[in-house]
Structures are given as structure tokens and as C-alpha cells.
Amino acid sequence: MIKELKKLPLFERVDSKIIKELIVSGQITKGSYPKDVTVHEQYSKCQGIDIVGSGKLIAYSLAANGYETIVFEFTKGDIIGANLLLGNLNKYPMNIYCTANSTLFHVSKKAVIDLLREYNFVIPFVKSLSLNSQGMNQRIAMYTQKSLRENLVDYLTALSAEQDSKSIILPMSKKQLADHLGVRRPSLFRELRYMKEEGLVEINNRAIEILFL
Template sequence: MINIIKKYIKDIIQNDIFKKFTEEELYNFLKNIESSDIKLSKNEILFSQGQIYSNMCILLEGEVQLTNTDENGNRNVIDVIKPGNIFAEVFSFTSNKISPVSAVANKNSLIFTINTEKLLEVDFDVTFNKDSKDFLIKKYSIISNLMSTFADKNLILLSKIEVLSRRNIRDKIMYYLEIQNAKSNSKIFEIPLSRKDMADFLGVDRSALSRELGNLRDEGIIDFEKNSFKLLYNCLKYCKT
């Protein structure tokens, strides 16, 4: 585990929850909490919807997809996790720790996990030691940063609700592309989803999605090549609430 921390410390520290840490401080901190690394093969499941899971995770290598399945068996893509991203941090801090999603590796992946129950424990018996006080300060710095992360995740959830609230396939597609375009701040941008996953994310039929994308390109509204897209007009004029 220590070797993993050493190897990936520059990647781990890039996550916003470790703001104000130096690499040395973070390395020493992570050595003293309950953490582990998990290797997943492509299509391997890290945890399933409805499972109790007590770890927050940082993806170091690979790609992980978060999905859930509704009561009718329809699969919904919630998010695609890229290296450096944190996930499972929200529900792992809840009282029941029941996951609302499944996490599956899209490719061979390496994940760094921190047990949230251990992170919240306060070591009252060692608080009079200066080093222990510093440790507790860093611990609560992480918890404070997590509050900002929770707020950001809530905004992402609201964005998805906005996408799904669109009344037809065209408006859903265009609103989704607007969000991805804004994230990239570039005229040409990549979306993180395959066509099947994009259809699941938008809650539409895959063939209907492909047909509408073709229509939008034929009409000169968008252009695309595989997962690379370009908006040719301001799509807000096509997105109606």
C-alpha cells in the first residue's frame, strides 16, 4: 500500500479534497488512515447497487462507469469516472452506506480507497500530542473540502435532472451537448460516453438517438466524428423547457 501511495502521490494530491496538503504531509497522512488499493479488470464490479459500501474512492488508472437500474430493468448511466476523480464519497458518509449505483470498470483500473468510518473517528486519547493535533487538523481539512465536493455533485445531479426533463430527444441531446461544450470551453469537444451509454444517460432508445444525431448534422446544427462534437449554432435556441 505504501508503495502505491508513493507512486501515485502526485496524482492523488491533485484531487480537491487534499487542498492545502504538501506531498509529504499527504503521504504521512495516508499512511496513518485505513486505506487500500484495488485493481479491477475490464467489466469487473467494484460494488453493486443496493450494496453497503464504506469507502470513498479515487481512480488512479483506467475508467469506471456508475450506473443504476430502475424497477423496469432499464439501465441508466449516472457518470463516467476518469483518473483523478473521486467517487462513492457521498453515500459512504451516510448512516446506512447503501450504494444507489453500481461501479463497473470500463477498462483495467486501479482504485485508491479510504474508509470513511475510520476517517471520521476522533482519537481523543492522543490529542495532546502535537503530531496528533496536526493529523486531526488535516483530517478535518479533508472533511471540510468534502462538503464542497458534495455541493458540486449536487449541481451535477441537478444538471442531469435538467437533461431528463426535456420533452423530446432533440432537446435532451442539445442540452447535454451544451453542458459538455461548456465544460470543455472549446469549439470542438469530446463526450465521455459511447452511443449506447449516451442513450442510457439520456433515457432514450439508441437507434432513435443515432437517427436524431444524424438529423441534427444534416440540418447543420452540429457536427461530429465518433465522440468528437462541434456545435455549429447556439443550442439554447433549440432547447425548450
């Protein structure tokens, strides 16, 4: 497990002896979770941090009418719970759910407090907190300041840069994309249809040809 942890940014420069002691004492454990499993339920207490070793998870909220809003996505190396663990409101504000078979390294609160005395742990930990804050700010801007068209253009532009092509493949279903953007499916489908009619995109299931770039 030490070798696996050393490949992750949070533990990359932490002394192996320290990691070993935490593993032996049960302060760091490893868990495997299949797709479609909820790892943490909304409002449950955060008792440690989770580091994604493999797979993919999302943080989503569920409204009373059953409408889902995906707020964060977590992939290898990402940290779950870092912004909650040491706060007064240390309950998960959203469900943490596996969208793929995933491996998580669980680090207890005591271990985190001990590790915060280690400079080589503190820097990536603080960076994670910063990225989490930036992600939340982007979400707030998405939900309150931009139109669906603007958010779609931003998302497709980012995908084009990530895939280095104007012919992109959506990494999720259109239902999941609607949840990701915080809108209902009919609204997303309608906007995509308008964009196609205006000659901005060509759409074939998950394959999208971007014509506005």
C-alpha cells in the same frame, strides 16, 4: 502511495504523517481494476469511500427490461461513496463499473471519521458532496424538464467548449451516449438524423461537426 495520494485534491493538504499512519494500519489501501469490472454492485453496503487514482468509472442503474441509465461518471480525483457513507441509507443505489482500467484508493469509514477532524480534509470532502448534489440536480433536470434535443444541444455545446473546437469527437459510443442521456438508442439516432437534416450537425461515426454554434 503517499505521493500518489498527495496529488489528489482530497489529500493534497493533509499531513503526510497522518496519511502514512492510515496506510500502515490498513485504513487506506490501493486496488487495481480492469475494464468491464463491477467494483460495487447495486444495493451493496458502502463501507468506505473510493478515490479514483486513474481510469474511468460510471454509476448506472439497470431496469427490469435490461435498459441501462448512466447517472454519473468518475475520473481521476473524483470520490465515490462520500454521500452514502455516513447516512442511514448507506447502500449503493447504482452499480459502480469500470469503463477503463482503473486504480482506486479505498478509505475505510473509520479513517474518514478520523480525517473529518482535519480541516484540510474537510474542505475538499464537503466540496465533493456539493458537486455530487449539483450533478444529481442536473440529472433530475435532464430527465424531467428538457427534451432530448435540448439535452443533445447542451451536451454537444459542453463538448465543444471542452475540446475547444466545433469539430468534436464523442468520447463514448452512441449506445453509451443514449444511456448517458437516459434514452433508447433508436430515439437518439432519430434525433441526430433530424439535426443533420436540419443542417445543425454533420456526423461521421464519432466525429461531429457542430453547425448550430
